Amino acid sequence: MNIASVIVDVPARQIDKTFDYLIPEHLLGVIQIGMRVIVPFGPRKIQGFVTAIKGESAFKQLKKIIEPMDLTPVLNQDLLALGDWLTETTLCYKISAYQVMLPAALKAKYEKKLRITKAANLEKLFDDIQGIFANRDHILWQEAVEKGFLSVLQKEVTKGNVEIIYEVKERVKKKKRKVVFTKISRDELISEKAGLTAQAIKQQKVLDFFIQYGNEPIDVHELLAKLGVTSSVINGLMKKGILLQKEIEVYRDPYEDRTFTKSNPLPLTADQENAIKPILASIQGHEHANFLLYGVTGSGKTEVYLQSIQKVLEKGREAIVLVPEISLTPQMVKRFKGRFGDQVAVLHSGLSIGEKYDEWRKIQRQEVKVVVGARSAIFAPFQNLGIIIIDEEHETSYKQEENPKYHARDVAIQRAATHRCPVILGSATPALESFARAQKGVYQLLSMPKRMNNQALPAVKIIDMREELREGNRSMFSRMLLEKIKDRLEKKEQIVLFLNKRGHSSFVMCRDCGYVVNCPNCDISLTYHRFNQQMKCHYCGYEAHVPGHCPECQSEHIRYFGTGTQKVEEELAKILPESRVIRMDVDTTSRKGAHERLLDQFQEGHADILLGTQMIAKGLDFPNITLVGVLSADTMLHLPDFRSSEKTFQLLTQVSGRAGRHELEGEVVIQTYTPEHYSVELAGDQDYRRFYEQEMMVRKLHKYPPFYFISLVTVSHEELMKAVSVTEKITTYIQSKLSREAICLGPVASPIPRINNRYRYQCLIKYKREPGLGHALKKMLDHYQQEMNSGGLQISVDVNPFILM
Ligand SMILES: Nc1ncnc2c1ncn2[C@@H]1O[C@H](COP(=O)(O)OP(=O)(O)OP(=O)(O)O)[C@@H](O)[C@H]1O
Ligand SMILES: [Zn+2]
Numbered sequence: 126m127n128i129a130s131v132i133v134d135v136p137a138r139q140i141d142k143t144f145d146y147l148i149p150e151h152l153l154g155v156i157q158i159g160m161r162v163i164v165p166f167g168p169r170k171i172q173g174f175v176t177a178i179k180g181e182s183a184f185k186q187l188k189k190i191i192e193p194m195d196l197t198p199v200l201n202q203d204l205l206a207l208g209d210w211l212t213e214t215t216l217c218y219k220i221s222a223y224q225v226m227l228p229a230a231l232k233a234k235y236e237k238k239l240r241i242t243k244a245a246n247l248e249k250l251f252d253d254i255q256g257i258f259a260n261r262d263h264i265l266w267q268e269a270v271e272k273g274f275l276s277v278l279q280k281e282v283t284k285g286n287v288e289i290i291y292e293v294k295e296r297v298k299k300k301k302r303k304v305v306f307t308k309i310s311r312d313e314l315i316s317e318k319a320g321l322t323a324q325a326i327k328q329q330k331v332l333d334f335f336i337q338y339g340n341e342p343i344d345v346h347e348l349l350a351k352l353g354v355t356s357s358v359i360n361g362l363m364k365k366g367i368l369l370q371k372e373i374e375v376y377r378d379p380y381e382d383r384t385f386t387k388s389n390p391l392p393l394t395a396d397q398e399n400a401i402k403p404i405l406a407s408i409q410g411h412e413h414a415n416f417l418l419y420g421v422t423g424s425g426k427t428e429v430y431l432q433s434i435q436k437v438l439e440k441g442r443e444a445i446v447l448v449p450e451i452s453l454t455p456q457m458v459k460r461f462k463g464r465f466g467d468q469v470a471v472l473h474s475g476l477s478i479g480e481k482y483d484e485w486r487k488i489q490r491q492e493v494k495v496v497v498g499a500r501s502a503i504f505a506p507f508q509n510l511g512i513i514i515i516d517e518e519h520e521t522s523y524k525q526e527e528n529p530k531y532h533a534r535d536v537a538i539q540r541a542a543t544h545r546c547p548v549i550l551g552s553a554t555p556a557l558e559s560f561a562r563a564q565k566g567v568y569q570l571l572s573m574p575k576r577m578n579n580q581a582l583p584a585v586k587i588i589d590m591r592e593e594l595r596e597g598n599r600s601m602f603s604r605m606l607l608e609k610i611k612d613r614l615e616k617k618e619q620i621v622l623f624l625n626k627r628g629h630s631s632f633v634m635c636r637d638c639g640y641v642v643n644c645p646n647c648d649i650s651l652t653y654h655r656f657n658q659q660m661k662c663h664y665c666g667y668e669a670h671v672p673g674h675c676p677e678c679q680s681e682h683i684r685y686f687g688t689g690t691q692k693v694e695e696e697l698a699k700i701l702p703e704s705r706v707i708r709m710d711v712d713t714t715s716r717k718g719a720h721e722r723l724l725d726q727f728q729e730g731h732a733d734i735l736l737g738t739q740m741i742a743k744g745l746d747f748p749n750i751t752l753v754g755v756l757s758a759d760t761m762l763h764l765p766d767f768r769s770s771e772k773t774f775q776l777l778t779q780v781s782g783r784a785g786r787h788e789l790e791g792e793v794v795i796q797t798y799t800p801e802h803y804s805v806e807l808a809g810d811q812d813y814r815r816f817y818e819q820e821m822m823v824r825k826l827h828k829y830p831p832f833y834f835i836s837l838v839t840v841s842h843e844e845l846m847k848a849v850s851v852t853e854k855i856t857t858y859i860q861s862k863l864s865r866e867a868i869c870l871g872p873v874a875s876p877i878p879r880i881n882n883r884y885r886y887q888c889l890i891k892y893k894r895e896p897g898l899g900h901a902l903k904k905m906l907d908h909y910q911q912e913m914n915s916g917g918l919q920i921s922v923d924v925n926p927f928i929l930m
């Protein structure tokens with residue numbers, strides 16, 4: 126058994142198969158299946174994954190493995206098999222399928238070291254180990270390779286005396302921010318102020334601020350925003366020596382070492398009891414089953430998850446819980462850590478590369494039993510899975526948009542089948558596909574139609590904003606919403622205001638001629654960022670300053686348009702100056718811990734209004750929220766996406782669900798320009814079933830999922846004609862390989878027809894059952910491989926696209 130089959134790290138169709146390598150004598154026994162190795166490939170040395178070890182090869186003259194990259198397998202048998210399945214179902218390269226399952230620390234070239242673990246008993250360690258380390262606490266991997274220590278060290282790794290660590294130099298640079306402060310005393314400030322000319326009103330304003338505020342440094346941008354002054358005012362005061370400025374480092378991890386209050390299982394309600402019974406039965410019987418837990422907002426789905434997991438742990442097995450990245454809030458984490466303590470690992474994008482690796486290792490070494498994480502946590506290297514839970518299963522973020530273009534729901538079902546365990550898909554607004562499957566009995570439907578303690582769902586009012594305009598109200602708040610906000614402020618109850626950011630970014634437009642500033646490389650408008658007066662392209666990264674004059678008509682009335690959260694905040698400050706507002710959007714939550722800090726502040730009652738984007742739509746469970754306002758319900762309806770109605774309905778229902786979850790009753794005001802649209806109307810009624818039926822009719826009519834499957838081929842090239850002609854050939858070819866029932870729509874320009882100076886065309890395939898499709902797509906990709914490798918042509922295939930852009 127001295128031959129290893131290796132998948133090499135060269136993404137190309139022709140080599141997406143294993144190559145045989147000889148295991149050199151000194152590495153026999155060291156090299157194992159699921160490890161990464163360095164092998165010669167042509168003139169180069171590259172990485173690969175060992176997928177099998179065998180005694181014979183059909184090839185003669187095998188090259189030798191150069192060295193291993195791991196001392197314990199990074200992929201277990203289950204994950205290797207899952208890699209094959211991913212390759213088959215998403216048409217990706219095997220190497221990408223394996224790579225996607227590993228934490229980032231293992232993907233890049235980080236310095237690798239071996240060190241003696243804390244747990245190791247030094248006295249008992251053999252002399253040769255002591256000799257290798259020679260009083261050092263670590264040695265470099267390269268040294269171990271060169272001196273032939275690997276096989277000895279591997280044994281110690283297995284025993285837990287030695288471990289591999291990665292010296293991860295964080296790619297993200299340390300974040301700094303500018304602060305201003307003053308060193309002069311309050312009295313001096315007062316006399317400085319007296320010395321200012323009467324014209325220097327803004328400088329006076331700044332001095333007033335510091336007279337009140339004292340000597341603490343304050344963030345420059347925060348100060349400017351607070352006082353509504355420009356940086357030239359600050360600079361003026363700096364020249365006078367009154368203010369000073371410096372850069373300080375942003376503290377990255379303020380929430381380390383926190384403890385969580387222990388929570389105990391709650392006695393279940395009848396609904397919860399009915400829902401959990403079949404799940405527990407499937408855990409008990411060690412059987413695979415897929416459940417759709419359809420429970421309205423606030424029905425107590427999380428408690429069902431928690432008690433199911435408890436059963437799994439009692440059986441000595443492990444649990445994966447997926448939650449969408451934006452609802453992976455500290456509040457959410459608390460609920461799991463509170464119940465299961467140290468047995469829980471958390472994987473989310475807020476962690477550094479090093480921290481993620483640490484969490485992953487805890488899973489691999491079976492030091493934890495539960496992982497809570499975003500999409501990629503579905504690949505957690507557990508060996509003995511007892512349950513997989515996907516919360517908010519309708520969320521589109523469960524689909525990965527890069528290769529491998531997998532959907533976590535499909536992966537979950539695949540893994541659960543292997544491990545013979547249940548999958549729970551939970552949502553108050555299941556994806557249409559999922560609910561249809563539940564209707565057909567493919568998933569088992571578990572319903573929780575009532576809120577906890579029979580709390581009523583909040584009453585929803587839909588406001589026609591066109592009507593408001595007709596009656597002379599030009600503000601972004603309808604009269605009713607404003608009235609209700611005032612009412613809650615008086616009653617000291619809390620308010621959530623929701624602004625849908627997606628498809629609604631602010632752009633820069635000339636009010637005289639209507640000119641919109643577009644990206645010069647992409648056919649899309651630039652997004653305005655108030656922060657630094659820049660406009661940015663979200664597709665290619667192009668940046669520019671907001672022009673002072675319209676390039677078309679020279680008018681000076683060119684400025685940003687659309688409603689951002691900042692603009693709403695400003696408006697609130699104007700019309701309700703006494704209200705205390707917390708704004709939550711990408712800008713205010715980019716710092717680590719900011720998310721939690723803001724939510725805590727809100728929960729502790731330091732603000733009346735929580736104003737935010739998508740990130741506040743989910744998971745919030747605060748008793749004092751009695752009013753939810755949706756500022757513009759329909760911004761998403763007009764996206765070129767067949768799921769836009771569904772997404773609108775889901776979002777409105779989820780946001781509404783934040784109100785009145787406890788004793789106090791809740792109310793919701795939805796402002797819209799299309800009140801007659803069924804997704805708005807039925808979200809107002811909170812009627813999922815009727816929405817489902819209506820939307821199913823639309824999907825059937827237009828031949829979309831769940832009635833048809835769709836696959837999308839996108840072709841891009843710098844030359845327009847080339848993009849069109851290749852797409853045309855592909856469309857014809859694919860059509861010829863499919864039955865007459867299948868529909869191939871192409872070549873059609875993509876909704877964003879040009880990105881980064883590349884023209885984009887697509888072919889959309891709609892079909893019911895086409896066993897030959899996968900093969901045809903692969904052949905097509907093979908055919909264009911050469912042209913793709915040489916860089917000019919790009920073809921991407923998505924067999925279950927969620928973004929049709
Ligand atoms: N059996 C129970 N007894 C008492 N309180 C419960 C019980 N189950 C859940 N709760 C409480 O009810 C509230 C709502 O539950 P939870 O947040 O789990 O609902 P959910 O269905 O996940 O809602 P959403 O979909 O809106 O997030 C929580 O405060 C939770 O602690
Ligand atoms: Zn103009």
Ligand SMILES: [Zn+2]
Pocket residue numbers: 644645646647662663664665666667881
């Ligand atoms: Zn661009």
